[in-house]
Amino acid sequence: MTADRVAKGEAAAPRVLVFDSGVGGLTVYSELRKARPDAQFVYVADDAGFPYGGMDAETLLARVVDLMAGLIGRFSPDVVVIACNTASTLVLPALRSRFALPFVGTVPAIKPAAEKTASGEITILATPGTVARDYTHDLIRKFADSSHVHLVGSTRLAGFAERELAGQPIGDPELRDELMPVFVERDGARTDMVVLACTHYPLLLERFRRLAPWPVTWIDPAPAIARRMVHLIGEASGGPAQPAAQALFTSGRRPPAALERALMQRGLVVDARENLLSDVTAV
Numbered sequence: 360m361t362a363d364r365v366a367k368g369e370a371a372a373p374r375v376l377v378f379d380s381g382v383g384g385l386t387v388y389s390e391l392r393k394a395r396p397d398a399q400f401v402y403v404a405d406d407a408g409f410p411y412g413g414m415d416a417e418t419l420l421a422r423v424v425d426l427m428a429g430l431i432g433r434f435s436p437d438v439v440v441i442a443c444n445t446a447s448t449l450v451l452p453a454l455r456s457r458f459a460l461p462f463v464g465t466v467p468a469i470k471p472a473a474e475k476t477a478s479g480e481i482t483i484l485a486t487p488g489t490v491a492r493d494y495t496h497d498l499i500r501k502f503a504d505s506s507h508v509h510l511v512g513s514t515r516l517a518g519f520a521e522r523e524l525a526g527q528p529i530g531d532p533e534l535r536d537e538l539m540p541v542f543v544e545r546d547g548a549r550t551d552m553v554v555l556a557c558t559h560y561p562l563l564l565e566r567f568r569r570l571a572p573w574p575v576t577w578i579d580p581a582p583a584i585a586r587r588m589v590h591l592i593g594e595a596s597g598g599p600a601q602p603a604a605q606a607l608f609t610s611g612r613r614p615p616a617a618l619e620r621a622l623m624q625r626g627l628v629v630d631a632r633e634n635l636l637s638d639v640t641a642v
């Protein structure tokens with residue numbers, strides 16, 4: 360908690376900055392808000408940079424570090440949640456060494472998948488960026504050595520989730536084409552665990568379930584991220600729930616009405632006045 364906020368009497372409600380390239384981080388934000396309804400959340404979507412999934416690593420690293428400098432200066436958060444696997448698997452060390460506050464990352468939930476699999480066939484469904492990261496390969500080596508891990512890098516699913524929430528649903532055939540590589544059958548053993556390693560994907564989960572050729576366990580790390588945040592900022596104070604949180608988009612564009620409604624259902628109000636990129640030079 361910063362000294363000026365304590366002086367203003369805001370000491371009871373920690374401020375949490377939740378960051379993603381788009382609306383995927385909402386799947387994490389919902390769990391964070393459930394865990395600390397009294398916290399002040401600011402949700403920032405770098406829609407001007409979306410999608411992160413195909414961005415080269417150097418550009419993405421510089422972009423997120425620069426953006427974060429502006430955001431931390433502007434909002435003075437007590438904790439930042441990077442609600443994006445594509446960014447977290449790359450930028451967390453740089454963020455932690457540059458800024459003196461805690462960062463919670465979102466990284467592929469490989470360990471729980473390896474602990475739960477019965478068939479030994481695990482799929483990690485992520486963006487091409489996350490699939491290529493050393494960080495992801497290190498997690499597989501460390502936690503899933505005795506399983507067969509199938510990596511699927513989707514170029515389209517995050518965009519589908521964005522369109523779905525903006526009121527332009529994707530047809531079943533297109534979605535099925537993108538989803539089918541997840542399901543593998545090898546020597547009679549079928550994929551039984553699918554790690555949702557992009558925060559956009561749980562937005563499509565009901566549709567995934569319906570299109571799946573056989574039932575699998577879908578692993579969404581959002582509840583674990585909320586537990587990590589609570590570990591850092593403590594349990595709910597018993598103070599009143601915050602009526603609404605601020606949502607900002609780096610493009611400065613007003614989101615479509617359907618998306619604004621979806622945000623409102625999640626307790627977020629769009630603040631289209633802020634020009635988030637004005638402080639940021641390199642993006």
Ligand code: DGL
Pocket residue numbers: 379380381383384409410411412413442443444445446486489517556557558559
């Ligand atoms: N939501 C992001 C993730 O968790 C990535 C989406 C994108 O920008 O490609 O990886």
